[in-house]
Amino acid sequence: xxxxxxxxxxxxxxxxxxxxxxxxxxxxxxxxxxxxxxxxxxxxxxxxxxxxxxxxxxxxxxxxxxxxxxxxxxxxxxxxxxxxxxxxxxxxxxxxxxxxxxxxxxxxxxxxxxxxxxxxxxxxxxxxxxxxxxxxxxxxxxxxxxxxxxxxxxxxxxxxxxxxxxxxxxxxxxxxxxxxxxxxxxxxxxxxxxxxxxxxxxxxxxxxxxxxxxxxxxxxxxxxxxxxxxxxxxxxxxxxxxxxxxxxxxxxxxxxxxxxxxxxxxxxxxxxxxxxxxxxxxxxxxxxxxxxxxxxxxxxxxxxxxxxxxxxxxxxxxxxxxxxxxxxxxxxxxxxxxxxxxxxxxx
Amino acid sequence: xxxxxxxxxxxxxxxxxxxxxxxxxxxxxxxxxxxxxxxxxxxxxxxxxxxxxxxxxxxxxxxxxxxxxxxxxxxxxxxxxxxxxxxxxxxxxxxxxxxxxxxxxxxxxxxxxxxxxxxxxxxxxxxxxxxxxxxxxxxxxxxxxxxxxxxxxxxxxxxxxxxxxxxxxxxxxxxxxxxxxxxxxxxxxxxxxxxxxxxxxxxxxxxxxxxxxxxxxxxxxxxxxxxxxxxxxxxxxxxxxxxxxxxxxxxxxxxxxxxxxxxxxxxxxxxxxxxxxxxxxxxxxxxxxxxxxxxxxxxxxxxxxxxxxxxxxxxxxxxxxxxxxxxxxxxxxxxxxxxxxxxxxxxxxxxxxxxxxxxxxxxxxxxxxxxxx
Ligand SMILES: Cc1cc2nc3c(=O)[nH]c(=O)nc-3n(C[C@H](O)[C@H](O)[C@H](O)COP(=O)(O)OP(=O)(O)OC[C@H]3O[C@@H](n4cnc5c(N)ncnc54)[C@H](O)[C@@H]3O)c2cc1C
Numbered sequence: 001x002x003x004x005x006x007x008x009x010x011x012x013x014x015x016x017x018x019x020x021x022x023x024x025x026x027x028x029x030x031x032x033x034x035x036x037x038x039x040x041x042x043x044x045x046x047x048x049x050x051x052x053x054x055x056x057x058x059x060x061x062x063x064x065x066x067x068x069x070x071x072x073x074x075x076x077x078x079x080x081x082x083x084x085x086x087x088x089x090x091x092x093x094x095x096x097x098x099x100x101x102x103x104x105x106x107x108x109x110x111x112x113x114x115x116x117x118x119x120x121x122x123x124x125x126x127x128x129x130x131x132x133x134x135x136x137x138x139x140x141x142x143x144x145x146x147x148x149x150x151x152x153x154x155x156x157x158x159x160x161x162x163x164x165x166x167x168x169x170x171x172x173x174x175x176x177x178x179x180x181x182x183x184x185x186x187x188x189x190x191x192x193x194x195x196x197x198x199x200x201x202x203x204x205x206x207x208x209x210x211x212x213x214x215x216x217x218x219x220x221x222x223x224x225x226x227x228x229x230x231x232x233x234x235x236x237x238x239x240x241x242x243x244x245x246x247x248x249x250x251x252x253x254x255x256x257x258x259x260x261x262x263x264x265x266x267x268x269x270x271x272x273x274x275x276x277x278x279x280x281x282x283x284x285x286x287x288x289x290x291x292x293x294x295x296x297x298x299x300x301x302x303x304x305x306x307x308x309x310x311x312x313x314x315x316x317x318x319x320x321x322x323x324x325x326x327x328x329x330x331x332x333x334x335x336x337x338x339x340x341x342x343x344x345x346x347x
Numbered sequence: 348x349x350x351x352x353x354x355x356x357x358x359x360x361x362x363x364x365x366x367x368x369x370x371x372x373x374x375x376x377x378x379x380x381x382x383x384x385x386x387x388x389x390x391x392x393x394x395x396x397x398x399x400x401x402x403x404x405x406x407x408x409x410x411x412x413x414x415x416x417x418x419x420x421x422x423x424x425x426x427x428x429x430x431x432x433x434x435x436x437x438x439x440x441x442x443x444x445x446x447x448x449x450x451x452x453x454x455x456x457x458x459x460x461x462x463x464x465x466x467x468x469x470x471x472x473x474x475x476x477x478x479x480x481x482x483x484x485x486x487x488x489x490x491x492x493x494x495x496x497x498x499x500x501x502x503x504x505x506x507x508x509x510x511x512x513x514x515x516x517x518x519x520x521x522x523x524x525x526x527x528x529x530x531x532x533x534x535x536x537x538x539x540x541x542x543x544x545x546x547x548x549x550x551x552x553x554x555x556x557x558x559x560x561x562x563x564x565x566x567x568x569x570x571x572x573x574x575x576x577x578x579x580x581x582x583x584x585x586x587x588x589x590x591x592x593x594x595x596x597x598x599x600x601x602x603x604x605x606x607x608x609x610x611x612x613x614x615x616x617x618x619x620x621x622x623x624x625x626x627x628x629x630x631x632x633x634x635x636x637x638x639x640x641x642x643x644x645x646x647x648x649x650x651x652x653x654x655x656x657x658x659x660x661x662x663x664x665x666x667x668x669x670x671x672x673x674x675x676x677x678x679x680x681x682x683x684x685x686x687x688x689x690x691x692x693x694x695x696x697x698x699x700x701x702x703x704x705x706x707x708x709x710x711x712x713x714x715x716x717x718x719x720x
Contacts, residue, residue: 116679125679140683174682175682176682237467238467239469239473294667297541298697298702298703302468302493302698302699305540306537308539312541315541315694316541319682319687319690322675323674323681323682324679324682347617
């Protein structure tokens with residue numbers, strides 16, 4: 001782990017204790033308000049990877065992943081916001097609207113997209129249309145639907161960055177990342193820029209930070225859930241004994257903690273790890289998050305089933321993470337390519 | 348060995364399926380889930396249809412399956428107004444049956460079963476809420492936690508400590524019927540559940556609540572035995588809820604795969620997906636066999652608690668397994684559709700009425716004490 005990462009971990013921990021922990025439940029129930037976003041911005045977290053000349057903090061990648069992990073361990077929604085802003089919106093804005101980056105980094109202008117559309121070279125499920133100098137269409141299930149900037153595919157290989165004319169049609173309560181909100185939008189705008197050929201260099205750049213970024217959130221989610229359950233099984237007694245004294249409980253949590261720490265070690269050394277290994281970590285860590293968070297609910301008994309205890313959100317978010325933020329089929333293709341030398345497993 | 352149900356049970360299944368498909372629309376299921384509200388209209392319809400009849404346990408088992416298959420939250424809410432009624436059926440006096448059991452059977456009242464306390468649910472014998480007999484009345488002090496129908500029930504079948512335990516912790520416990528409107532009895536609705544949000548859950552607080560001694564069910568001091576007998580029955584119904592959920596998740600997968608096929612994407616239904624589907628189907632079938640075997644012992648008055656526990660633990664884990672795998676297969680369609688509700692609902696199966704860990708202890712102890720397969 002770099003010295004910077006250590007420093008960042010301390011700073012983010014302090015920030016989360018002060019500004020997130022007490023509001024984590026409210027974030028789940030009502031969404032992240034502008035105050036939280038601005039507080040994150042004021043510490044330089046929102047534009048963490050943006051170049052300082054465009055209002056960002058320009059921190060190193062390793063520190064960024066550390067930051068995501070810590071945020072996710074308290075409120076996965078905040079981490080998802082940071083990931084989308086830095087790892088998808090950042091590269092797009094740098095290519096299309098550098099002048100807006102400062103405002104985004106300051107939390108004055110929100111930017112969103114359907115992350116799954118930008119993490120693979122497969123045909124995106126939803127896209128907008130460009131015709132007659134306007135971008136039009138509807139998108140369903142968009143996180144942070146009330147944002148001022150929207151990035152959306154308009155053809156197989158081009159995307160539009162839209163700056164106005166985004167109307168929220170319907171909002172709903174999603175399974176995962178409730179702090180971001182979710183809704184359908186309609187778009188009709190002449191105020192946009194087109195980024196052509198993004199599936200080349202830009203996709204590579206996005207993946208180089210999305211793969212470890214998703215892993216960081218998966219490990220943060222797991223850490224948050226396992227931290228809670230380790231504390232709980234120490235204080236909760238059944239049949240006159242602490243839960244931690246029952247062998248299946250103790251063994252299971254110890255095993256999960258060990259797996260977590262092995263993967264955290266891998267993540268902490270991400271600077272020296274190549275893209276292949278980042279992909280492998282993502283596949284393993286997202287699956288692990290689902291297992292670890294389920295165990296955390298279980299050992300909380302009935303209390304785990306209620307949002308007040310702050311565990312069930314980790315389980316819900318572990319699903320959104322592996323469905324919204326990655327394309328499993330594409331990742332399997334990439335993995336098979338690394339292992340067999342050509343894309344395998346698809347007849 | 349005959350694996351087929353009789354005609355009348357098949358008919359009960361078909362009725363329940365038709366009822367569920369017409370009365371529990373996806374819109375309604377979404378609404379009650381979002382609002383976290385008891386679906387009174389569906390419950391009333393279900394009671395009026397006479398399909399909720401716990402005196403006909405086989406029909407009830409398949410009815411629960413079919414209702415939960417369409418929507419677990421409403422499916423459970425529609426049948427749970429009689430939760431705990433077997434305790435009255437098996438152990439209560441005729442007067443108590445007439446006064447309390449009849450109205451719930453006729454759909455005129457709702458009951459609840461209150462065992463769990465804030466300090467513990469698994470350790471039933473460790474409960475602390477006391478009922479002291481004084482001048483022909485029991486005076487109750489304490490609290491109960493996570494009680495289904497807690498806020499809406501007319502009365503509760505409640506397990507209480509009536510005397511200090513001797514060398515055995517489970518001695519000194521008794522069951523009382525406690526009306527919900529008594530002085531000193533308050534109930535706080537618990538909100539923010541992960542799933543089964545159409546069911547009502549509350550904390551009950553009892554502060555010097557007076558209950559006539561005639562409300563004692565059976566004999567004083569036998570409460571633990573009565574409740575364990577009840578759990579042994581109700582766990583078969585939880586297994587049925589779980590099978591319904593798993594089957595519902597599989598229905599979602601099949602609908603999704605059909606859509607893929609119909610839109611010319613059949614080649615994307617990889618062997619990987621097919622193997623997962625076959626795992627779901629196999630586990631559902633195995634859960635059914637175990638549950639029906641457990642039910643068969645139970646309903647013939649020869650219960651085998653270890654088989655019931657196997658059925659409950661296995662079927663509940665199958666419900667979660669099926670939902671998780673269904674989410675993986677269906678991706679965004681599952682995440683933003685009705686399937687995600689099944690995932691949230693399924694998790695309670697491994698917790699209530701005996702967590703999976705407690706079921707495993709029941710199973711292991713039977714064999715350690717010399718039980719045979
Ligand atoms: C929505 C909902 C509705 C409910 N409805 C009712 C109701 O109507 N009536 C009612 O009485 N109760 C009800 N319950 C309570 C439910 O039955 C309990 O939550 C359950 O029995 C577990 O008890 P607990 O929550 O106290 O967990 P605990 O008993 O504290 O257990 C916590 C964890 O420790 C594990 N554990 C405990 N002991 C051991 C051991 N010896 N070895 C290994 N692991 C162990 C458990 O399996 C669990 O994973 C409801 C709960 C919920 C969430």
